[in-house]
Amino acid sequence: MKLLELIPLRRFYVHATCFLLGILLAFSFEPFKVPFLSLIAIGTYFLINNYIFENFKRYYKIFFFNGICFGFGFFLLSMYWVSNSIIELDAKLFYVAPIILIFFPLSLSIFFGVMQLINAFLWSKFNSKLFYFSSIWIIFEFLRSVLFTGLPWNLVGYSWSWSLSYSQSASIFGIYGLGLITVFCSVCIFSYIADIKNKFYLFTAILILALLYLYGSYRVNNNQTIYSENELRIIHTYFNQKDKWTKKSIENTATMGSSNLITVFPETSLGLNPSSPENWLVGYIRRDQNKFYNSINYNGFTYDKKILVPFGEYFPLSSLMNILFNENKFFDNELTKGSSDQVFKANILPLICYEVIFPNFVRNSISNNTNLLVNISNDGWFGNFSGPRQHFTHALFRSIELGIPLVRSSNKGFSGLISPIGEILNVTNIGKTTYLDVKIPEKLETTVYREYGNLLAYFLIVLFFIIGYAMRFKQNS
Numbered sequence: 304m305k306l307l308e309l310i311p312l313r314r315f316y317v318h319a320t321c322f323l324l325g326i327l328l329a330f331s332f333e334p335f336k337v338p339f340l341s342l343i344a345i346g347t348y349f350l351i352n353n354y355i356f357e358n359f360k361r362y363y364k365i366f367f368f369n370g371i372c373f374g375f376g377f378f379l380l381s382m383y384w385v386s387n388s389i390i391e392l393d394a395k396l397f398y399v400a401p402i403i404l405i406f407f408p409l410s411l412s413i414f415f416g417v418m419q420l421i422n423a424f425l426w427s428k429f430n431s432k433l434f435y436f437s438s439i440w441i442i443f444e445f446l447r448s449v450l451f452t453g454l455p456w457n458l459v460g461y462s463w464s465w466s467l468s469y470s471q472s473a474s475i476f477g478i479y480g481l482g483l484i485t486v487f488c489s490v491c492i493f494s495y496i497a498d499i500k501n502k503f504y505l506f507t508a509i510l511i512l513a514l515l516y517l518y519g520s521y522r523v524n525n526n527q528t529i530y531s532e533n534e535l536r537i538i539h540t541y542f543n544q545k546d547k548w549t550k551k552s553i554e555n556t557a558t559m560g561s562s563n564l565i566t567v568f569p570e571t572s573l574g575l576n577p578s579s580p581e582n583w584l585v586g587y588i589r590r591d592q593n594k595f596y597n598s599i600n601y602n603g604f605t606y607d608k609k610i611l612v613p614f615g616e617y618f619p620l621s622s623l624m625n626i627l628f629n630e631n632k633f634f635d636n637e638l639t640k641g642s643s644d645q646v647f648k649a650n651i652l653p654l655i656c657y658e659v660i661f662p663n664f665v666r667n668s669i670s671n672n673t674n675l676l677v678n679i680s681n682d683g684w685f686g687n688f689s690g691p692r693q694h695f696t697h698a699l700f701r702s703i704e705l706g707i708p709l710v711r712s713s714n715k716g717f718s719g720l721i722s723p724i725g726e727i728l729n730v731t732n733i734g735k736t737t738y739l740d741v742k743i744p745e746k747l748e749t750t751v752y753r754e755y756g757n758l759l760a761y762f763l764i765v766l767f768f769i770i771g772y773a774m775r776f777k778q779n780s
Contacts, residue, residue: 314359314368316536317355317365319355321348321371322372322373322375323371324348324351324373324381325344325372325374325375325377325378325379326339326343326379326380327343327347327376328345328348329379329380331344331692332461332462332696332725333692334692334693334696336464336465336613337465337620338466338488342485342489343355343489345440345490346490346491346492347435348419349490349493349494350434352419352422352436353426353518356423356426356428362423362468363720365721365747366422366423366426367419368416369731370417370418370419370420371409371412371413372412374411374413374415375409376413377415378412379404381457381689382407383404384410384688384690385404386401386403386407387684387685387690388403388488388615388684388685392544392684398640405666411447414446414447415445416661417443418430418439418440418442425439425771426480427775427778429778430501431500431775433494433771434767434768434774435767436490437483437486437767438483438763438767440482441459441760441764442552442764444459445453445477447478447587448663450602451613452611452613452619455478455660455661457472457693458479458482459482459486460464460473460479460481460700460762461696461697463481465486466621467519467523469516469724470519470703470724471522471703472515472518473703473704473725474704474724474751474752475751475759476751476752476760477662477735477756477757477759478662479757479760480759483760483761483764489508492504493506499670509591512593513562513611514515516709526721526722526724528723528726529745530747532742533743534565534743536559536560536561536566536567537565537676537710537718537731537738538568538644539569539713539731539732539736539737540552540714540715541733541735542714542736544694547572547714548571548682553574553576556569556573557573559736560579561582564582564583564740565583565601566584567678567679567710568583569586569679569681570586570587570656570679570680570681570713570714571586571587571588571597572587572654572679573586573588574588579600581601582602582611584599584601584651585599585600585601586712587608589605594639595639596608596639597638597655597656599647599677599679599721601653604646605645605647606641606647607645608655608658608759609641609643609664610640610657611640612656617640618637618638625641651675652668652670652675652676652677653677653709654676654677654678656680656681657680657694659676659697659701660679660693660694661699662701663699663759665704666704666753669705669753673707674743674746675708675746676707676708676709676710677709677711677712678698678710678711678712679711680694680711680712680715681715682694682714682715683715683716685716687715691715692717695717700725702721704750704752704753705725705745705746706748706749706753707723707753708714708720708744715733716728718733723746728744
């Protein structure tokens with residue numbers, strides 16, 4: 304805490320420090336993946352809350368704006384690449400990119416701001432705040448995943464992507480549960496920095512981190528990848544958006560398809576053409592009268608994307624806007640959401656683009672017969688640095704959670720094969736149009752997460768609130 308005393312007792316300096324901590328947290332994720340940095344950033348942020356509580360009046364307001372500043376710094380660096388999409392759409396709209404660069408992370412930072420208001424209400428001089436802070440953080444990750452269509456991007460559990468061993472805990476707790484444990488270990492360690500009497504919490508955090516590593520190392524070292532007889536081809540393309548749907552590009556893509564092997568093509572890679580051999584798993588735009596769908600066709604089955612990208616594939620409240628402005632043609636090109644009762648090839652789960660980042664959606668979509676997750680994507684919208692790498696990592700964690708191998712075919716971005724424990728078995732050269740022929744590993748018998756989903760995470764959240772309340776009640780009595 305003595306180091307925090309160097310921050311002048313002015314709101315501006317405190318807010319600026321939180322902004323920098325948000326940026327620091329972003330370095331925990333792809334493509335930087337600085338080991339253990341999330342523990343440092345979150346723990347320091349926790350200490351700043353304590354510092355404000357002890358030194359400022361009207362700390363509710365400061366907590367809120369600290370959350371805004373922290374969230375803005377975090378999303379600004381970790382999701383800046385979203386603004387690149389407008390340039391890919393039309394280079395003449397370059398002046399819109401800075402607006403998206405600022406307002407998109409600013410809007411997401413509201414989740415941290417409201418989270419901090421609740422923290423301010425529950426904050427006290429007692430160690431109950433360790434349990435409250437950890438639970439509230441993950442509750443707001445859940446909320447960010449479902450509200451306003453949801454965006455579970457760069458959840459704190461993904462900050463372990465640098466370590467395959469630590470990442471294995473997602474097979475038990477899921478990405479949210481792993482995030483809860485991460486935040487709790489962080490604040491426990493830094494509570495000792497604030498008060499050396501908190502040795503118990505320091506040792507608890509060290510023990511938890513050690514157990515997570517030992518479990519993960521054991522799982523990785525004792526895993527034997529058993530390959531089935533099934534072999535398939537993964538197509539990877541490297542086309543700019545303006546060239547992706549030219550006749551030449553579509554023809555070049557189609558020539559890489561195999562007449563014998565199941566061939567997986569990137570999202571919308573064959574344009575509006577649904578005709579293809581039955582062994583091709585094709586991404587295309589399906590037209591049904593006046594409706595258009597982002598679809599996959601394979602072996603006589605069709606899957607229409609169920610989770611559309613807001614403002615990219617559909618426009619929120621567009622039906623209302625069409626009623627108010629019935630001559631407006633702006634929304635004519637939006638896609639239609641696929642129905643929830645679709646039937647697809649039983650042993651394959653198709654996931655189009657960012658559907659793969661929704662853990663609950665993916666788990667609820669599998670069946671006992673699902674042997675392979677197939678994620679097709681077009682990452683050409685988001686440049687060549689952070690966005691595509693983060694997307695690939697999110698997909699990788701679905702394999703760890705469910706113990707099911709994943710095949711990914713992308714335009715630009717990353718294409719390859721991921722094992723049931725999240726190990727990258729094959730990956731293409733991302734800088735050229737090419738393909739991979741791979742054998743598919745068998746799935747694991749099961750995982751805790753596959754069986755129970757987020758129940759363990761929910762249990763820990765409730766348990767932490769009970770412990771926090773009990774500690775506060777005991778101290779006040």
